[in-house]
Amino acid sequence: MSRLSSPQELEKFRNDILSARDPNQTLITVCGGTGCHASGCHAVVDALKKVIQEKAEGNGVDLRVTGCHGFCERGPLVVLHPRKILYQRVKPDDALTIFEETVVNGRIVENLLYDHLATGKRIVTEEDVPFYQKQKRIIFGNNGNIDPTRIEDYLAVGGYRALGKALFSMKPEEIIQEVKKANLRGRGGGGFPAGVKWEQCRNASGKIKYVICNADEGDPGAYMDRSLLEGNPHSVLEGMIIGAYAIGAHEGYVFVRHEYPLAVVNIGIAIEQAREWGLLGKDILGSGFEFDVQISRGGGAFVAGESTALMATIEGNVGEPRAKHIHTVISGLWDRPTNLNNVETWANVPVIIEQGADWYTQIGTEGSKGTKIFSLVGKVNNTGLVEVPMGITLREIVYDIGGGIPGGKKFKAVQTGGPSGGCIPESLLDLPVDFDRLTEVGSMMGSGGMIVMDESTCMVDVAKYFMNFLKDESCGKCTSCREGTKRMHEILTEITEGRGTIDHLSLLEDLGWVTAEASMCALGGTAPNPVLSTLQYFRDEYEEHIINKRCPAKVCRALLRYRVISEVCKRCGACAKVCPSEAISGKRKTKKEEGTPFKIDARKCIRCGMCFEACKFEAVEIQ
Amino acid sequence: MTQSEIEAIIERYGRKDSAILSILQDIQTKERYLPRDTLEYVGEKLHIPLNKIYRIATFYRALSLMPRGRHEVCVCMGTACHVRGAQRVLDQITLELGARPGETTKDLNFTLETVNCLGVCAAGPVVAIDGQYFGKMSPGKVEGTLKRFQSDRKKEGTNVKT
Numbered sequence: 001m002s003r004l005s006s007p008q009e010l011e012k013f014r015n016d017i018l019s020a021r022d023p024n025q026t027l028i029t030v031c032g033g034t035g036c037h038a039s040g041c042h043a044v045v046d047a048l049k050k051v052i053q054e055k056a057e058g059n060g061v062d063l064r065v066t067g068c069h070g071f072c073e074r075g076p077l078v079v080l081h082p083r084k085i086l087y088q089r090v091k092p093d094d095a096l097t098i099f100e101e102t103v104v105n106g107r108i109v110e111n112l113l114y115d116h117l118a119t120g121k122r123i124v125t126e127e128d129v130p131f132y133q134k135q136k137r138i139i140f141g142n143n144g145n146i147d148p149t150r151i152e153d154y155l156a157v158g159g160y161r162a163l164g165k166a167l168f169s170m171k172p173e174e175i176i177q178e179v180k181k182a183n184l185r186g187r188g189g190g191g192f193p194a195g196v197k198w199e200q201c202r203n204a205s206g207k208i209k210y211v212i213c214n215a216d217e218g219d220p221g222a223y224m225d226r227s228l229l230e231g232n233p234h235s236v237l238e239g240m241i242i243g244a245y246a247i248g249a250h251e252g253y254v255f256v257r258h259e260y261p262l263a264v265v266n267i268g269i270a271i272e273q274a275r276e277w278g279l280l281g282k283d284i285l286g287s288g289f290e291f292d293v294q295i296s297r298g299g300g301a302f303v304a305g306e307s308t309a310l311m312a313t314i315e316g317n318v319g320e321p322r323a324k325h326i327h328t329v330i331s332g333l334w335d336r337p338t339n340l341n342n343v344e345t346w347a348n349v350p351v352i353i354e355q356g357a358d359w360y361t362q363i364g365t366e367g368s369k370g371t372k373i374f375s376l377v378g379k380v381n382n383t384g385l386v387e388v389p390m391g392i393t394l395r396e397i398v399y400d401i402g403g404g405i406p407g408g409k410k411f412k413a414v415q416t417g418g419p420s421g422g423c424i425p426e427s428l429l430d431l432p433v434d435f436d437r438l439t440e441v442g443s444m445m446g447s448g449g450m451i452v453m454d455e456s457t458c459m460v461d462v463a464k465y466f467m468n469f470l471k472d473e474s475c476g477k478c479t480s481c482r483e484g485t486k487r488m489h490e491i492l493t494e495i496t497e498g499r500g501t502i503d504h505l506s507l508l509e510d511l512g513w514v515t516a517e518a519s520m521c522a523l524g525g526t527a528p529n530p531v532l533s534t535l536q537y538f539r540d541e542y543e544e545h546i547i548n549k550r551c552p553a554k555v556c557r558a559l560l561r562y563r564v565i566s567e568v569c570k571r572c573g574a575c576a577k578v579c580p581s582e583a584i585s586g587k588r589k590t591k592k593e594e595g596t597p598f599k600i601d602a603r604k605c606i607r608c609g610m611c612f613e614a615c616k617f618e619a620v621e622i623q
Numbered sequence: 624m625t626q627s628e629i630e631a632i633i634e635r636y637g638r639k640d641s642a643i644l645s646i647l648q649d650i651q652t653k654e655r656y657l658p659r660d661t662l663e664y665v666g667e668k669l670h671i672p673l674n675k676i677y678r679i680a681t682f683y684r685a686l687s688l689m690p691r692g693r694h695e696v697c698v699c700m701g702t703a704c705h706v707r708g709a710q711r712v713l714d715q716i717t718l719e720l721g722a723r724p725g726e727t728t729k730d731l732n733f734t735l736e737t738v739n740c741l742g743v744c745a746a747g748p749v750v751a752i753d754g755q756y757f758g759k760m761s762p763g764k765v766e767g768t769l770k771r772f773q774s775d776r777k778k779e780g781t782n783v784k785t
Binding site for chain 1: 647744
């Protein structure tokens with residue numbers, strides 16, 4: 001195929017793709033996102049391929065492996081178009097049934113449908129599943145429709161139309177105005193208005209300018225950037241090209257974590273294809289505008305996701321941040337004006353340009369427009385990626401979309417904003433979610449991780465967990481961050497191991513304040529958040545650990561005792577069999593012998609919890 | 624690693640010194656660690672002092688100066704996995720392998736690593752072995768999962784996978 005040299009050619013080509021497709025033909029899409037991958041979607045794809053090959057000889061049925069649909073909890077997901085029948089938790093053995101029943105006879109396979117958690121009712125189509133109902137999937141929605149390795153699929157859903165519009169009917173200044181008017185705020189966590197950043201970069205002096213896509217999604221518990229880059233890489237690329245045109249940059253970088261190998265592959269394919277089609281490189285779509293993109297891989301350092309540290313990494317230096325007295329839009333990569341935005345921010349750009357800022361600003365709240373993708377994970381029934389309009393309440397996300405807490409347990413907190421975010425208690429569940437409100441309650445939007453915690457999560461342990469993460473990931477440049485995170489972690493360890501004193505709590509608050517105030521980059525600046533927010537909302541849990549040496553959630557190992565309740569023990573010996581430290585003794589019940597109840601020797605017990613897990617009769621209790 | 628292999632990697636990135644991290648990553652993938660003589664060669668060719676390479680090699684988790692095992696066991700310690708019991712899974716693997724995170728078993732079969740988040744949060748706790756994901760892990764599943772890779776080695780015999 002030759003390069004597309006005008007927007008008209010692009011439209012013609014798009015129409016050719018669409019007219020070659022029969023909308024009534026059966027199309028089976030299988031989610032190929034990493035979540036479904038972990039649940040075995042590849043075996044399902046192979047099985048479906050085989051069945052289609054054998055039964056239909058490849059005719060009449062299309063199979064497409066798409067990006068992440070978001071509903072990872074129920075993976076592997078299979079959707080049958082055009083009826084949009086959603087089959088969930090599909091196994092390879094189901095392939096034949098799906099083909100014979102649904103594809104050939106048009107009948108629904110009941111046991112593969114989603115069953116409503118509360119009512120038990122079977123739901124047939126994707127859009128009727130409660131998980132999807134309250135979402136507004138303007139950015140993420142196409143993930144389930146396209147094969148990320150085929151640019152034709154992206155073009156079929158209107159891809160690169162915004163680029164044509166930007167290059168041929170808008171001036172760079174107009175694009176910036178549109179993005180400013182849409183009030184697009186940085187989705188990587190900072191929430192800085194992207195349009196303002198673009199304008200500063202455009203106005204900065206210097207011939208060579210860069211745009212960077214930050215895909216170093218290091219926040220544990222957040223994977224929306226990964227899923228976008230894996231599932232719809234062209235949308236990110238299109239946003240970058242539009243941004244580069246507005247700013248006047250001709251070179252761009254996509255900086256991806258090395259932990260995301262599939263994302264590296266898929267964005268690489270997308271870049272190659274865009275070059276072939278004349279959407280990247282010299283004279284893009286015949287406009288005379290030149291822009292190209294390179295991929296840079298991270299090395300597994302959290303701090304390298306910070307903008308200046310990221311630029312240092314691309315330059316081939318160690319990924320340490322620097323002071324930002326001079327902003328990167330003035331002097332960034334190789335001391336040249338550099339505009340960095342996160343994956344999700346870039347993916348918003350084509351939508352804003354195509355639909356217009358007026359349409360875009362109808363979604364969201366006063367200060368935060370548009371949607372945000374959250375990864376809803378942890379102790380919640382429907383884990384997965386959800387895209388919701390700004391201003392939706394936490395309660396709606398956790399209960400209506402997430403389906404509440406599994407196992408009838410009680411909700412305790414939701415942690416937002418990654419390691420530097422905060423824990424929000426039940427009393428604030430009706431909080432509308434946007435950049436400003438989350439900051440008000442001591443947390444932050446961050447990149448959009450939303451980790452639900454129930455009564456079996458210990459908040460002191462959570463604070464210790466984050467501090468452990470931050471002390472490891474602190475690059476060590478600022479003393480306050482290097483030492484502050486370390487000392488806070490030490491104190492939290494003392495508390496969780498039963499050696500805490502009540503004075504420790506005020507010491508934690510003091511240390512937190514100093515760490516935040518005296519550190520250069522956002523890592524140190526927000527590092528105390530997990531400690532301070534848990535101290536604010538869950539102080540009683542800290543006190544319980546310190547005063548009564550008890551962990552109410554039964555998590556902190558040093559404060560636990562395992563015991564077999566002899567009255568409940570069925571004498572099966574399952575606990576003794578799995579115990580790695582031979583701490584459990586007793587006599588098994590056999591046909592001949594009654595046996596004796598099993599006992600745990602507290603001196604030998606290493607509190608691994610294997611016996612607790614192995615016992616089917618709930619005879620092992622934790623004290 | 625032969626000189627021509629190293630040259631090929633350097634060439635892949637246009638002999639640019641700024642690509643040092645990518646070059647080191649490719650060597651790491653191939654050799655499973657960064658041998659000193661290879662680093663010296665790269666430094667010489669790209670005019671990067673060895674101490675700078677050392678600094679980069681020790682800064683990033685993805686790089687190692689010590690030989691690594693044939694199989695990499697990567698336990699996700701992300702928040703979502705943590706609240707679902709990742710620590711207990713890690714403890715069990717540590718016990719089973721007799722190696723702590725960052726260490727390699729004596730037979731060079733396994734290297735145990737922790738990672739801050741694999742981005743497979745919905746399936747947590749997650750363990751990735753050689754890039755293959757095992758979701759919904761529990762301490763009880765550890766032995767069986769590791770065994771798959773142990774018997775693998777027996778089958779291969781001396782034919783070590785690189």
